Amino acid sequence: MKILKFICLFSVLSISCKVNEEKITDTPIPIEEVKYDQTGVLFPNYKGLVMAGYQGWFTAEGDGAGRGWHHYQKAGKFEPGFASIDFWPDVTEYSKTYPTAFKYQNGENAKVYSPYDEESVDLHFKWMKEHNIDGVYMQRFVSEVKGESGKKHFNKVLENALKASKKYGRAISIMYDLSGSTSADMAFIMKDWEELQTLFKIYDNKKNPTYLRHHGRPLLAIWGVGFNDGRKYTIADIRKLVDSIKGPTKKTSILLGVPYYWRTLTKDTENSTDLHTLIKTADVIMPWAVGRYDASTYTDVAGTTLPGDIAWCKTNKIDYAPLVFPGFSWGNLKNDKSLYNQIPRAKGDFLWQQIAGAKLSGAEALYVAMFDEVDEGTAIFKTKKEGQTPLNGDGKFVGIEPDLDSDFYLWLTGEGAKWFHGASGYSMQKPVRSK
Amino acid sequence: MKKIKLYIPVFLLVLTVIACKIDNYPATDAQLYGTFLDAETNEPVEQDIIRGSTIEFIEHGYASQTKQVMIVKNDGTYRNNLIFANTYTITPVRGNFVPTEPQEVTVKGETQLDFKVQPYIRVKDVKIEKVGTKVVATFKLQQTVINKVKKIGLYAHPEPAVGEPIRTVLADQEINTVSDPNKIYRLEIDVPSNSSNLKTGNQYFFRVGALIDAPESKFNYAKAVRLTL
Numbered sequence: 001m002k003i004l005k006f007i008c009l010f011s012v013l014s015i016s017c018k019v020n021e022e023k024i025t026d027t028p029i030p031i032e033e034v035k036y037d038q039t040g041v042l043f044p045n046y047k048g049l050v051m052a053g054y055q056g057w058f059t060a061e062g063d064g065a066g067r068g069w070h071h072y073q074k075a076g077k078f079e080p081g082f083a084s085i086d087f088w089p090d091v092t093e094y095s096k097t098y099p100t101a102f103k104y105q106n107g108e109n110a111k112v113y114s115p116y117d118e119e120s121v122d123l124h125f126k127w128m129k130e131h132n133i134d135g136v137y138m139q140r141f142v143s144e145v146k147g148e149s150g151k152k153h154f155n156k157v158l159e160n161a162l163k164a165s166k167k168y169g170r171a172i173s174i175m176y177d178l179s180g181s182t183s184a185d186m187a188f189i190m191k192d193w194e195e196l197q198t199l200f201k202i203y204d205n206k207k208n209p210t211y212l213r214h215h216g217r218p219l220l221a222i223w224g225v226g227f228n229d230g231r232k233y234t235i236a237d238i239r240k241l242v243d244s245i246k247g248p249t250k251k252t253s254i255l256l257g258v259p260y261y262w263r264t265l266t267k268d269t270e271n272s273t274d275l276h277t278l279i280k281t282a283d284v285i286m287p288w289a290v291g292r293y294d295a296s297t298y299t300d301v302a303g304t305t306l307p308g309d310i311a312w313c314k315t316n317k318i319d320y321a322p323l324v325f326p327g328f329s330w331g332n333l334k335n336d337k338s339l340y341n342q343i344p345r346a347k348g349d350f351l352w353q354q355i356a357g358a359k360l361s362g363a364e365a366l367y368v369a370m371f372d373e374v375d376e377g378t379a380i381f382k383t384k385k386e387g388q389t390p391l392n393g394d395g396k397f398v399g400i401e402p403d404l405d406s407d408f409y410l411w412l413t414g415e416g417a418k419w420f421h422g423a424s425g426y427s428m429q430k431p432v433r434s435k
Numbered sequence: 436m437k438k439i440k441l442y443i444p445v446f447l448l449v450l451t452v453i454a455c456k457i458d459n460y461p462a463t464d465a466q467l468y469g470t471f472l473d474a475e476t477n478e479p480v481e482q483d484i485i486r487g488s489t490i491e492f493i494e495h496g497y498a499s500q501t502k503q504v505m506i507v508k509n510d511g512t513y514r515n516n517l518i519f520a521n522t523y524t525i526t527p528v529r530g531n532f533v534p535t536e537p538q539e540v541t542v543k544g545e546t547q548l549d550f551k552v553q554p555y556i557r558v559k560d561v562k563i564e565k566v567g568t569k570v571v572a573t574f575k576l577q578q579t580v581i582n583k584v585k586k587i588g589l590y591a592h593p594e595p596a597v598g599e600p601i602r603t604v605l606a607d608q609e610i611n612t613v614s615d616p617n618k619i620y621r622l623e624i625d626v627p628s629n630s631s632n633l634k635t636g637n638q639y640f641f642r643v644g645a646l647i648d649a650p651e652s653k654f655n656y657a658k659a660v661r662l663t664l
Contacts, residue, residue, distance in 0.1 A: 263536065303582035304649050307533040307553055311474070357581045428581075428613065
């Protein structure tokens with residue numbers, strides 16, 4: 001009996017040994033990384049590019065988007081005293097405009113544009129080309145595109161932009177803005193991204209030769225990870241999202257929009273080293289600098305932050321795109337007149353200080369916030385000058401400095417782009433525009 | 436009384452035994468040393484031994500997370516021969532280089548840990564010589580950050596640890612400007628007017644430094660030069 005038991009035990013043991021052996025020798029088949037056809041691709045690498053963020057979230061009554069005066073209006077109204085914008089777009093060159101309830105001093109009706117219109121987005125890309133600005137990141141607000149009308153709007157703006165980017169040879173990439181998102185939205189983003197690929201053939205080098213690529217793959221930007229402002233999603237959620245977007249074949253390169261103090265995990269940043277672990281899985285990072293300094297504090301703040309960030313990224317083989325912005329103003333949005341020109345533009349001195357600061361600190365690319373952001377007054381596109389803006393009840397609109405041309409900030413950004421492209425003759429000294 | 440007399444030696448003996456027990460903790464068993472190196476040139480980054488760059492280290496395994504500090508010698512090297520073998524979080528702080536990140540390091544036996552850093556300023560092409568009755572220093576500055584250079588200085592002391600904090604004589608200048616890499620800066624010390632500290636025939640060490648205008652920054656230096664006056 002004992003012998004029988006022993007034989008049984010021995011045979012079980014030998015089977016288990018065999019199974020174990022098989023497991024050890026069974027090496028997984030390596031998954032091959034996807035390789036894209038790069039023929040005709042105009043922007044195979046993020047390096048050297050100066051690209052702006054493109055909000056594209058404005059709509060006008062009657063533009064077909066069915067969203068009223070979205071992002072222009074306040075409290076459901078767009079009339080004197082009720083506006084969320086601080087800068088008024090200069091629509092002189094737009095072929096399609098919309099009259100508003102606002103009037104200029106001389107009684108003339110003030111008009112706005114809508115990016116829902118193909119011709120308006122076309123004009124924006126034409127300006128980019130004229131001023132050597134490499135292209136834009138199309139903002140895709142998760143909280144907006146979750147709804148049907150938001151999705152319809154942002155898809156139309158994206159369609160306009162993809163077409164115009166091809167026409168004018170400007171780089172284009174999509175950036176999900178996660179503000180207001182929850183953990184549950186990660187699945188939505190995955191689905192939405194898949195949908196966009198099918199709808200617009202983003203990975204197709206012939207259909208979209210201007211879609212930005214990096215490390216041989218199309219680049220998708222995800223903005224808003226690691227901020228300690230009480231967001232309803234976690235770093236772990238974004239980790240899963242990045243993993244699933246990249247997939248085992250590494251389909252996509254990822255740019256992450258992170259808080260300014262991401263490296264030291266202080267101030268605006270969640271104190272979690274998980275953020276660093278996540279960043280190491282991405283390809284590029286862009287720290288959010290808007291509001292982190294003004295002209296007087298810039299050097300103290302950025303002087304050591306920029307080279308520190310760049311050294312960290314080099315060590316960890318991540319690319320780095322610092323952010324620059326022309327100024328900041330959100331008096332109307334926040335109903336607080338003291339916030340008009342909160343961070344003054346100083347005729348471009350502030351923007352150039354950052355462009356030069358980034359370049360001289362060793363940055364290789366720039367993110368400009370933003371092309372068309374008039375709610376927070378960071379727009380570089382053509383806006384009305386001080387003294388020529390429409391009237392706004394007992395408030396006002398902030399104009400760009402009256403002695404500048406309305407395209408001055410486009411021009412100055414373009415000068416920065418030329419410097420980043422390798423042109424010589426640039427320094428800390430703001431370039432002078434010859435007439 | 437006899438009893439008390441008996442108690443005292445017993446009490447003392449007990450005290451001694453307790454004291455011995457406390458003293459019986461293990462001794463430090465490891466050494467940690469290294470150099471601050473310029474990440475680009477691989478040259479040592481000169482420092483100040485007092486009020487200079489500091490290395491903070493936290494020993495793992497203790498809830499208190501107490502920060503201990505090490506100082507750095509003028510030549511950019513540091514050494515701690517009284518450290519316990521363990522894992523530490525080590526961070527160079529308040530230095531004359533771009534801030535770096537904490538790193539986890541296992542210290543065991545003789546452990547070398549060099550820090551590759553980006554010095555704020557490289558003091559280059561330094562010439563310090565006696566010209567007539569003066570000691571004249573000429574040098575160039577290569578700054579690696581966009582901040583202004585606050586101050587430049589020529590420092591003298593009988594010891595090689597000379598620098599801004601350790602000097603008997605100095606010639607300094609607030610320049611508060613972004614330096615031009617091609618400009619030759621010049622500083623001079625007049626020997627006769629400093630005769631109480633600089634005696635003819637004696638040897639002194641001279642060192643040129645520059646301070647960047649950044650939070651908590653420290654002076655960057657070239658190597659000290661020995662001159663006989």
